[in-house]
Amino acid sequence: MTFSIVGRSADGQSLGIAVASKFLAVGAAVPAAEAGVGALATQALANLAYRPQGLALLRTGTAAADVVAGLTAADPGRAERQLGVVGPAGPGATYTGAECFAWAGGVAGDGYAIQGNILAGQAVVTEMERAWLAAPALPLARRLHAALAAGDAAGGDRRGRQSAALFVVRRGAGYGGLSDVEVDLRVDDDPDPVTRIGALLSLWELYFGKPDPATLLPLEGPLADEVREHLAALGHTDLAAWAGVENLEERLVDGAIDPLVLSHLRTAAG
Structure with missing residues (x-):
């Protein structure tokens, strides 16, 4: 029901998630991130306990692949889960349970993990990865959105469109320098949520971006x-x-x- 990308900036300082789904308020369920620690997306039959548990493991320095292995091994419902994790360094990791609805799958590499279920096809994930790899110089929020938009253009969630979210953390990058939450944007119910999130990101850049x-x-x-x-x-x-x-x-x-x-x-x- 969802496609997402979890990613890390080229300088390693920002971590974030972009996600879209035919699901009300997907941003309330899927993403979790902590500056300097890591980021994750839990989806399909989402296990929201993965969010605090995954961040706790990442705080100990556990690698993304080991976080995925640990969370899923302890979960009797893992066959219906999907999970993506990125730490402050090294490759990301993705997991798709055997009972997730087709098309379901993912791909991961250095600093990113991409995953989706009930998709129009594998091209959704392929195009997301292509867009991510093509734009290493973009700020993380823009790079995540570019990947999400590529997945949406490739068909996205085959049931349709409803919500999207973009969440990025970086130490001291929040409003007034008093928070680590750099970007926290959600479109909870809209016929074209990925486009709408892009428009909101442009407004965020105007109001809260730092002058050059x-x-x-x-x-x-x-x-x-x-x-x-x-x-x-x-x-x-x-x-x-x-x-x-x-x-x-x-x-x-x-x-x-x-x-x-x-x-x-x-x-x-x-």
């Missing part, structure tokens, strides 16, 4: 005058106050302005 130092514009001269004029037109005298109203405070930099913030300001001021 190479693109920052010095807030001086004519540009500073323009910014003041736009702020005045919107009833503000302070850029930080306006950015707070617009939820763009994560993109503020002293003495400069992010081009994305400037574009948003120009649009808002008309």
Whole structure:
């Protein structure tokens, strides 16, 4: 009923999961991750106990394949389970029980595990892996979504579409630097959830992405005058106050302005 990818960023610091299914609110059941520890997806007849148990094993330094072996060996319902695990280093691991509904299967490699059941066919997993391997330079959230979108385009869940989720962790990467949850997006009930998750990710990048130092514009001269004029037109005298109203405070930099913030300001001021 579900296809997912569990992955690790190229620098090893981010871990995450992307998942889609003909199932209500799949993000509430499948993904689990902890920064610096690992990530996993439990699906098919999902065993939600795999989530805390798997993370506990990963905290001890247990390799992904051994986590999969340990969880499934202790589970009398393993024939109907599916599981993908990635640790902070090394290859990922995937498991498909013999009684999962066809098509069911998975593939794993260095830093990733891909799996699905009740799929349109093996091409779903094949295309997900192809998309993952083709984009090593992308931020993890974008790379995971690219793989999920490739699986969706290849037919995805053969019963149809309903929900999707994207969950990424990285130490200190959450809002204000006070959380390890970098991205936590869910579409619980939608006719095109993978596309919708992609749109939400674009909004996340606008509101919570960090500005690129190479693109920052010095807030001086004519540009500073323009910014003041736009702020005045919107009833503000302070850029930080306006950015707070617009939820763009994560993109503020002293003495400069992010081009994305400037574009948003120009649009808002008309």
